[in-house]
Amino acid sequence: MGIRLREKIGYGLGDTASSMLWKLFSVYLMFFYTDICGIDAWVVGVLFLVTRIWDSLLDPVVGLLCDRTSSRWGTFRPWLLWGALPFGALGVLTFYMPEWGTGGKVVYATVTYSLMMIVYSSVNVPYAALLGVMSADPHERTVLAAFRMTFAAAGSMAVVLAVEALVKAFRPWAGPSASWTAAVAVVAALAVVLFFVTFSTTRERVRPVRAERHPVLLSLREEGVGTAEIDLIHALRHHPGCTQAALAELLHADKAAIARRTKNLEGKGYLTRQDAPNDRRSQLLYPTEKAESLKSSKAEIEAAFYEYLTSALTKDEAAAFAASLHKLYTASKTESRAGFPHFQKECKTDDEA
Numbered sequence: 001m002g003i004r005l006r007e008k009i010g011y012g013l014g015d016t017a018s019s020m021l022w023k024l025f026s027v028y029l030m031f032f033y034t035d036i037c038g039i040d041a042w043v044v045g046v047l048f049l050v051t052r053i054w055d056s057l058l059d060p061v062v063g064l065l066c067d068r069t070s071s072r073w074g075t076f077r078p079w080l081l082w083g084a085l086p087f088g089a090l091g092v093l094t095f096y097m098p099e100w101g102t103g104g105k106v107v108y109a110t111v112t113y114s115l116m117m118i119v120y121s122s123v124n125v126p127y128a129a130l131l132g133v134m135s136a137d138p139h140e141r142t143v144l145a146a147f148r149m150t151f152a153a154a155g156s157m158a159v160v161l162a163v164e165a166l167v168k169a170f171r172p173w174a175g176p177s178a179s180w181t182a183a184v185a186v187v188a189a190l191a192v193v194l195f196f197v198t199f200s201t202t203r204e205r206v207r208p209v210r211a212e213r214h215p216v217l218l219s220l221r222e223e224g225v226g227t228a229e230i231d232l233i234h235a236l237r238h239h240p241g242c243t244q245a246a247l248a249e250l251l252h253a254d255k256a257a258i259a260r261r262t263k264n265l266e267g268k269g270y271l272t273r274q275d276a277p278n279d280r281r282s283q284l285l286y287p288t289e290k291a292e293s294l295k296s297s298k299a300e301i302e303a304a305f306y307e308y309l310t311s312a313l314t315k316d317e318a319a320a321f322a323a324s325l326h327k328l329y330t331a332s333k334t335e336s337r338a339g340f341p342h343f344q345k346e347c348k349t350d351d352e353a
Contacts, residue, residue, distance in 0.1 A: 003140050010201025011134065011144055012151030014080065014127050017191035017198070019155035021091045021120070024163065024184060029094065029113075036177050037097045037105055047110055055117040059125055066126045074204035076133060079126035084195035087123050088188035090116040095184040097177055123195065133206040159187055225268065228253075232261050233270055233291045241284045243276070265291075 033044045071078045093112045097105060131144050166183035174182050235250050236242070242250070248258040262285060265271050270291040276282040335343060 002137075003135055003144070007134075007201050007203065008144060008147045009151075010198050011130070012147035013194045014130075014198035014202075015148045015152035016155035016158075017087075017194035018120070018124050018127065019152040020159040020187050020191050021087070023156045023159045024091070024095070024187065025116075027160065028163065028180075032095055032097075032180055033109055036180060037109070039102065039105055039109065043106055044109075047106075047113065051110075051114050051117050054114065055121060058118060058121050062121045062125045063129070066129060073199075074133070076126040076130040077199055077202060077204060079122060080130075080195050080199040083119055083123035084192045084199070086119045087195065088192035090119050091188040091191070092181060092185045096181045127198070130202060130204070133204040134202060136206045163187060225265070225270075228257075229261050229265055229270075232258070233265065233287060236271060236285055236287045237291060240286050243282050243284060247285065 030041070030044055030048075033039045033047075034041050066076055066079055069075050069078060073081065090112065094109075094116045096112075098108060100108065131141060131148070134144060135141055163183050166186055167179045170179040170182040231251060232247060235247060239246070239250065244258050244262055245255060247253075247262070248255045251258070262271060266273065269288055272286050272288055273283040274286065276284050335341075
């Protein structure tokens with residue numbers, strides 16, 4: 001089922017909120033600092049340069065933190081909820097200037113603008129990532145991206161058209177500096193509301209597969225150990241001291257393939273060989289401590305693959321799929337423990353027919 005129009009609009013409004021504040025910073029903040037607050041232009045230029053460099057380094061850190069977030073609201077949506085109010089509050093504080101000396105004003109501008117960029121990244125990075133988990137359908141993602149760009153442009157245009165009118169409206173009773181603060185407060189309040197709307201109307205349907213949650217799988221891949229070798233290790237753990245021929249029979253594999261796998265695993269320290277006491281021509285294979293440490297690796301890989309397969313399902317589809325699997329698993333276990341009486345009866349019925 002496709003994403004409803006209501007949710008697409010809700011997602012787009014998030015970039016309306018971001019764009020409104022960003023447009024204020026990019027178009028009006030230099031004017032506010034220099035013409036309204038009296039800070040030298042070169043000082044403001046250095047402030048902007050340093051803060052943008054800091055912001056570019058911060059974005060990857062925020063991305064890592066977001067990716068490791070797990071809550072009842074999802075992975076990325078909670079950041080919109082947590083960051084909306086600080087986003088609005090710092091937006092207002094950035095366009096507020098206390099009646100301090102030049103040095104104090106520079107310090108205040110540096111602190112508030114830097115904090116604003118931190119909060120902006122903590123909201124905008126997860127907002128951008130949210131698109132990837134709202135749907136696994138490439139077409140739906142393209143539509144969402146179109147809504148995002150359209151609403152972002154609308155937010156930028158709206159704030160450019162409205163903010164100077166708001167400043168003029170507040171100036172008679174607020175003064176030059178405070179009128180800007182009041183005007184930005186109106187825009188910031190609207191941005192906060194829009195972020196709440198985005199949070200409440202969007203849903204995360206695709207669960208991101210996190211490779212860092214599978215350290216065993218990653219280490220095995222890096223060593224060049226595949227699933228066939230892992231099967232051999234687990235067979236050897238349960239049958240230590242067997243020969244290559246016995247392993248080939250256990251795993252229903254070709255002897256030459258088993259020979260290649262055992263040589264590979266021996267070179268990587270997962271098994272060792274000992275001469276058979278009664279037959280010097282045969283060698284017995286034993287798992288090492290390194291192999292014994294992989295007790296749960298196969299289950300971990302299967303869990304990772306299952307998570308990958310179900311990542312394209314919605315929560316309802318995943319729940320229905322899990323219920324069906326549980327039902328089949330329970331029936332299989334019950335039939336197996338009873339000696340397959342019903343299955344054998346069905347087979348006999350088919351033969352007689």
